[in-house]
Amino acid sequence: MRVPAKLQLHPDRLLPADPSIRAIARSLYESVKALPIISPHGHTDPSWFALNKPFENASDLLIKPDHYVFRMLYSQGITLDQLGIPRADGSHNDVDPQEVWKLFANHYHLFRGTPSRMWLDHVFAEVFGLDIALSQDTAEIYFQHINQQLAKESFRPRALFERFNIEVLATTESPLDSLEHHASILRSDWSGRVITSFRPDPVVDPEFEGFTENLLRLAELTGEDTHNWHGYLAALRQRRAFFKQHGATATDHGHPTALTADLSENEYEVLFSKIISGDFTATEAELFRAQMLTEMASMSVDDGLVMQLHPGVFRNHNQPLFAQFGRDKGADIPLQTEYVYALRPLLNRFGDHPDFSLIIFTLDETSYARELAPLAGHYPCLKLGPAWWFNDSPEGMRRFRQQMTETAGFYNTVGFNDDTRAFLSIPARHDVARRMDCGFLAELVADHRLTETEATELATELSYNLAKKAYRL
Amino acid sequence: MRVPAKLQLHPDRLLPADPSIRAIARSLYESVKALPIISPHGHTDPSWFALNKPFENASDLLIKPDHYVFRMLYSQGITLDQLGIPRADGSHNDVDPQEVWKLFANHYHLFRGTPSRMWLDHVFAEVFGLDIALSQDTAEIYFQHINQQLAKESFRPRALFERFNIEVLATTESPLDSLEHHASILRSDWSGRVITSFRPDPVVDPEFEGFTENLLRLAELTGEDTHNWHGYLAALRQRRAFFKQHGATATDHGHPTALTADLSENEYEVLFSKIISGDFTATEAELFRAQMLTEMASMSVDDGLVMQLHPGVFRNHNQPLFAQFGRDKGADIPLQTEYVYALRPLLNRFGDHPDFSLIIFTLDETSYARELAPLAGHYPCLKLGPAWWFNDSPEGMRRFRQQMTETAGFYNTVGFNDDTRAFLSIPARHDVARRMDCGFLAELVADHRLTETEATELATELSYNLAKKAYRL
């Protein structure tokens, strides 16, 4: 067996290579690296923190649930069955987790140059204390070592939450969720702050799987008649209040486009009837979603929940794979997304309202400088969410700052979201964002666009303050 | 009171940070920094130079007319009433200019990382000789100092024009303008060259406010029957000649899209009748604008005026704000803009004509490398205007050169436009452009894509010669 390569996280990683800029960046980074983590948007499982059970093993924790990881393996010919990913019908190929881990290790070179590689190495080194690089040769050592660690008390979810220095962590739930785990955390003597966010897609998108049943369930939960538009809106208001009681400070909306509408009551009522009847066109479904964004904005004005909009993804692009394995299997592909016409109905209604706050995300970077920065640099309600999903990467973050800052400034942005279900990678992701922001600020200092004093202040804003303020935490 | 931070314009600002590249850039910049300013496209008020009255005060000069400045304040919750911006009905909130200045100073941090911040600091330091940074603490000192300076003879418009070393300054006027101030400057014994440009939007865009009245006024001015298409075109030709007499060397066209058309005489006549009747669709209005671009190109072939096209903005996006405060309140948002199909009718008619020159601008950077550079790298008539509006910034300029140069070369570009109504910022803006261009050239020298001799020659081309040549000045 070859001597395995070392695994070392270089203290200057991701900082600009030029020595004078790096020195500035290093000093900025030193000032923010230990700040608590504000994680206002993500997809971790609240049951982890409610039940505090140990995680199973390396493969079940780090590979099978992470579509960043298995999409890359799939793109190079490894099947989901080989990885033991569950099928849509609940069955799954019975494969030894250690074999899955080996397959992953043998193909770890595929991740070179990707953020997954950086996050994973950070988890290996910082969370698990490994100091040799993952490869075919070290796969077994890794698998055993990680599993041993996971069995320890100090690797249970709550212990890791504290070790990660997380000040607040938001999860995301459907309006139909009982929020039992959040309630349980609130009732417990554990001081960790794990809050929910209100994600109404299953009950406001007529094309969502099970929409009809979802409305029935919404009626049951609220005692409202959800087949009547007054009752439907009242039910949503009630669930928003319920979410607020469980800590929510924000809503989240994942739509195919950014289209909003501002229909008259009468138009809305007619449209609602068609949607409820189940007999509607794709255009009517789109219009309904558009109108519901404006309805949600209206409710946000009332209840103070910050509104987040994530548009522009073609979900489940690979139809045969979807039929076999269901959602979230790495086949979601970004689409070109228009914001100027799309957002206007909502913005003309609530854009100048002092109590309304709307955070916009995009996967279409062409809108950064052209549409989103000019919109956010004008409308009081608008803030720009960080580089999202495929763009949550060093080069993606750099493009975000380079293309947004000159028109929107720093103060119309909201800090970082990790947006992840990969709990162990949260510190890694925030660390990457802090490093990239400090590098960007250092460049502005190096060519005299900012003073060092200003950059130091901004480093804390971007790493901590802006997120707290924008999400009203 | 705290000791205020210093305001220092670093001599190397905006030059690349790498020492070897910076040395090259510095030497290139030294060779061009003192060249006279050619300002072939802008929006200063000719009455300043005709009447040569002193400017009022810091707020009325630097904040209230500058939508770059108040849009950012507005985006963070400061109302236009708080700034005393006039309303559409002519009224305005009566607010002390000193209070406006303080409000601005208290929020000056919002501009960190924006070009406005650089331009303003340049004005403060270079025009007004201030050496402490603007902040809450220094707001009053600033306000008084600037006002004192503005009262001096040496701060009147003509004196500043000379101090700024402006060789020629173009303003922009409607065909309905009397050009009295330009005439007055021409008649005066002052040697400053302030010329007009022909901006026909109010009489060629059927959706422009007051279009019907504008055509009547055009008839009055020219003695032509503008309700007959022959008369209408003759009237435009007459006004173009009048503008030429007042120094114009160029026309300027601000359209929602880049669409051009090449209708037959008969089609044009039918369309013209509909437009004149006032009973037309949005599509017909768009087609009329499209055809008018080609008509204007035809007139340019005859009279030699260089044609400029600035498409792709959704004007007055914020309807409630527009209703209250009118145009130009920071709510103009760029749109995706298509050039390949859109320009073809015009280009197939005049694109190869040796006497025709068309300068294209865009707010949609996605068209730089994909559409505009390939078009300009082929058609003899086409030149690329500089990074425009939201892109008139260090990062925007860098992207312009990086994305345009390899396909269009340097010689299909036209140097810099400041495009501003903020007269005092003109030297700052040209200085930023010269620095960024020298930095870009220095990078090409540093990785041996250009020799230093070539780069030195190009620095002068980009800073001075190309603008003179392209605008026939």
Place this chain on the structure above:
Amino acid sequence: MRVPAKLQLHPDRLLPADPSIRAIARSLYESVKALPIISPHGHTDPSWFALNKPFENASDLLIKPDHYVFRMLYSQGITLDQLGIPRADGSHNDVDPQEVWKLFANHYHLFRGTPSRMWLDHVFAEVFGLDIALSQDTAEIYFQHINQQLAKESFRPRALFERFNIEVLATTESPLDSLEHHASILRSDWSGRVITSFRPDPVVDPEFEGFTENLLRLAELTGEDTHNWHGYLAALRQRRAFFKQHGATATDHGHPTALTADLSENEYEVLFSKIISGDFTATEAELFRAQMLTEMASMSVDDGLVMQLHPGVFRNHNQPLFAQFGRDKGADIPLQTEYVYALRPLLNRFGDHPDFSLIIFTLDETSYARELAPLAGHYPCLKLGPAWWFNDSPEGMRRFRQQMTETAGFYNTVGFNDDTRAFLSIPARHDVARRMDCGFLAELVADHRLTETEATELATELSYNLAKKAYRL
């Protein structure tokens, strides 16, 4: 006469300027600079290698056939007649090749900052051994020197092929081509590997010039009834087999859009009849091309030819010039190109097939990070072709790696294509690609995203291995 400037290819050209990064890049480049050239996609003339006749003269070799060169001259007012470019009717302006060369030399400054300049200087210095820069003063020396060299045995095509260290060179032919030159090379005792690629546009695009005649010729060549869809597809299969016998490992498809379709047999038969009748709409032509991509994919699954798709160009944009001079005169302009919806029918049919390989190119860089990297980072069949045509340039290549790598990784890319008909520039082009890739890798090493060991391995992958593997060479 002035002392002419020196022509020197700096050994560090195109490598990052920062000394620490440059040192890494230089070491990476040293490890790959001498690797053989794999040229899997290009447009050289196979008769050169079959007949091995000397090239004529500098102008006929380097200017007249190179639309990169004459488009730039044309954009600055030099007519194609002045350059002696043949007209569509076969005539041409009789101009002395030496005069053409002088005209080119007098305007060589136009190419500053363009890749053409780099490629040409590389050819002048490395292929012809010139050590003074091209200019008005040296035009004559250049013309005579180059012509003298071209007359030598060592400058014949086969000798240059060997000197260039080309391991394999693919040309591109129509299905109607006899492939006589490839056959002749195969029969010869020369060991150079010059293979063909199958480019079926003339017989699958109903809007291609001469489509009807092309189908008749296809029938003659194959003995199939090409007016019957079974016969038509059988004829195509037969020609693919014929191309495979002549070395082809790939097909190439140049379509206006990336649209694919997956019609039922019945729908296809009806559409085919309309197409054959000649009475079809533009939409039907587009649908037919879309369906034919899927048919070609199906044949690739069977015969193993790798499929390449190059969509998104408006060909012959300048209609008057096209009428006079025909195709390929520098007036092809990229278009915005959509991939997510467009490719779905084909991908849902064959995207997960282990034997299918599809290489996608684009001229629309906005699709890099948004659409193509996510698609290639998921579908097993998909690989990303290198930065193409206008983007085959230092900045274009940098953007390609920066925008593709984080989502698709390196292993879903296929190395470099020179895609050229300018045979002498092939080493220059591969050298530029190797330098830019090594520079990119060096940056990842310098900020600790990759180890040097990994970067060294990747340098060879990008310069040599990936192309061989992707094209099954």
